[in-house]
Amino acid sequence: MTKSEEEVRADANAVHAEAAAVVDRTEEWAALRAKHLHPVHERPASNGRGVHHMVLMCSDVEETINFYQGVLGFPLTEIFENRDYPGSTHFFFDIGNGNLLGFFDFPGLGLGEYAEVLGGFHHLAISVNPDKHRELKASFADQGIEIDFDFDTSVYVSGPNGERIELIADELGTMYGQDVS
16 A cells, blocks of 8 residues: 555654654764865866766566666666676666666576665665656556655655665756755
8 A cells, every 4th residue: 555645754754853853963064064065166176977877786677677667767778798797687777967777687696685784775866857756756656656755856766676766856966956066
């Protein structure tokens, strides 16, 4: 059964309120900003040119294609054998702005379910235009996709492999109306 938007928001707010009551890190964040966050005009240019691709693991290639291309509308761009593991599929989706999301399947390795660990993957946030954001969000229930978290311009869903995907209606370089670039 799918939770209502209000139930999801109430659950998330309860978790956040509980965590905030445990520890107040406001002073720590202010010290980190003062020490490391330079004004825009003083920042050096980045050595990076952007995300070429990010690769996640999948258990079922076709199910993954159906979700990312069929549900989310990210075109499949290529499929070939993974050079690191014979028999493994390496495939890519266009997630806009010259960025690719790739997947591997590793048949026979007996990989476990998704687990959140330090240094590991938490979620992938993909910017979509506001109209597409509303359209996708409205379509999830009809497609049997449960919304994990929904707040304003952000909606989180789980992909077919347990991965967390955030679809965010904010422009690249902004988050909730604040410049983060």
